[in-house]
Amino acid sequence: MSRPTLLQTRTLPPAVEARAARDYVIRRPEGPDHTLEAPALLAAAEGCDGILCAAGDALDAKTIGRLPASVKVIATFSVGTDHVALDAARARGIAVTNTPDVLSVATAEIAMLLILMCARRAGEAERLLRAREWTGWAPTQLMGVTLEGKRLGILGMGRIGRELARMARGMGMVIHYRNRTRLPPQEEEGATFHGDDDAFLAACDVLSMHIPGGAATKGWLNAARIAALPKGAIVVNTGRGTTVDDEALCEALHSGHLRAAGLDVFTGEPKIFEGYHTAPNVTLLPHLGSATIETRDAMGFRCLDNLDAVLIHGTQPPHRVA
Numbered sequence: 001m002s003r004p005t006l007l008q009t010r011t012l013p014p015a016v017e018a019r020a021a022r023d024y025v026i027r028r029p030e031g032p033d034h035t036l037e038a039p040a041l042l043a044a045a046e047g048c049d050g051i052l053c054a055a056g057d058a059l060d061a062k063t064i065g066r067l068p069a070s071v072k073v074i075a076t077f078s079v080g081t082d083h084v085a086l087d088a089a090r091a092r093g094i095a096v097t098n099t100p101d102v103l104s105v106a107t108a109e110i111a112m113l114l115i116l117m118c119a120r121r122a123g124e125a126e127r128l129l130r131a132r133e134w135t136g137w138a139p140t141q142l143m144g145v146t147l148e149g150k151r152l153g154i155l156g157m158g159r160i161g162r163e164l165a166r167m168a169r170g171m172g173m174v175i176h177y178r179n180r181t182r183l184p185p186q187e188e189e190g191a192t193f194h195g196d197d198d199a200f201l202a203a204c205d206v207l208s209m210h211i212p213g214g215a216a217t218k219g220w221l222n223a224a225r226i227a228a229l230p231k232g233a234i235v236v237n238t239g240r241g242t243t244v245d246d247e248a249l250c251e252a253l254h255s256g257h258l259r260a261a262g263l264d265v266f267t268g269e270p271k272i273f274e275g276y277h278t279a280p281n282v283t284l285l286p287h288l289g290s291a292t293i294e295t296r297d298a299m300g301f302r303c304l305d306n307l308d309a310v311l312i313h314g315t316q317p318p319h320r321v322a
C-alpha cells in the first residue's frame with residue numbers, strides 16, 4: 001500500500017519527524033516555520049490525505065470549505081482547537097483531532113512559574129541585574145508576596161487546572177475554582193467551587209486562566225471582572241490570549257489595582273499588545289506552555305496516532321474532537 005500524503009505545517013521534534021517520514025509522504029509548505037496563512041495552506045494541501053497543523057494555522061470555515069476532497073483528517077498539535085472551524089470540518093466529513101492530557105503538567109508548570117515570577121517579582125529583579133543597576137541588598141527592595149496561605153482561583157478546572165491545583169496545594173495555597181460551562185460542577189476535592197463570577201473573582205488572590213479561545217470567551221477578563229478581583233491580585237493566563245481584554249489589563253496594572261500579570265498567550269501572536277511592553281509588573285513568555293522535550297514528543301506521537309487511525313488503519317482516531 002502506498003504511503004498517505006501529509007501536509008505538515010511545522011517542523012516537529014526529531015523523533016516525531018522520523019516516524020512521520022517513515023509512514024507518510026510529507027509535504028511542507030514553503031516559507032518560514034510559523035503560522036500558515038490560508039493561501040499557502042490551500043496550495044500545499046493539494047493532493048494531501050491529512051493535515052498536521054498547529055495552533056494559529058488558519059483553518060477557518062472558508063479555508064476548510066476549500067480544502068481538496070482528498071483531505072480526510074486534520075490533526076492539530078495542540079489541545080486547543082479554536083483555530084479550526086470544527087463545524088465546517090464536520091460538514092465536510094473531515095475528522096479533527098487534538099492532543100489532550102500529555103501537555104497538562106507542562107502547561108501547569110508554566111502557570112506556576114508565572115505565578116511565582118509575579119509574586120516574587122523575578123522578572124523585574126532579573127531586568128535590574130541585566131541593566132547593571134543593582135546597587136546592593138536592601139531590606140525593602142523588590143518585596144513580593146508569600147504564596148503560602150493565599151487563595152488561587154482557577155478559571156477552568158479541567159486537566160491543566162487540576163495539575164496546577166495539585167502543585168499549588170503543595171505550596172500551601174487555598175484552591176477556589178469556577179467552570180464556565182460544565183454544570184453541575186464536578187466535585188473537586190480540596191477546592192471550593194463558585195457558581196458565579198463575582199464570588200469567584202472576589203476569592204482570587206491569584207487568578208489563573210485555563211479557558212479555551214473562540215467567540216464565547218473573547219475578552220472574558222474585562223474591566224468589570226478585573227474590578228471584581230481584590231486589590232493587589234495577580235492574573236496569569238496560559239490558555240488563550242483572546243480571553244483577556246488587553247487594554248483593561250494594562251490599565252489595572254498601571255493603576256495598581258493588580259499587583260502583577262503573567263502571560264504566556266496573546267491575541268494575534270506572535271505580535272503582542274503594545275501596552276505590555278511598558279506595563280509595570282508584567283511577565284511575558286512566548287507561548288511556552290507545552291514546550292518541554294517530553295511533552296512535545298508526546299504531542300507529536302499523539303498526532304501521528306490519530307492520523308494513523310484514519311489514514312492507515314481506517315479506524316476511529318483516539319482523540320477526535322469533530
Ligand code: 8YV
Pocket residue numbers: 053054055056077078079080081103239289290291
Ligand atoms: C501548543 C497550546 O503547543 O495545546 C495548545 O493548545 O496552546 C500549545 O501547547 C501550541 O499552541 C502549538 O500548537
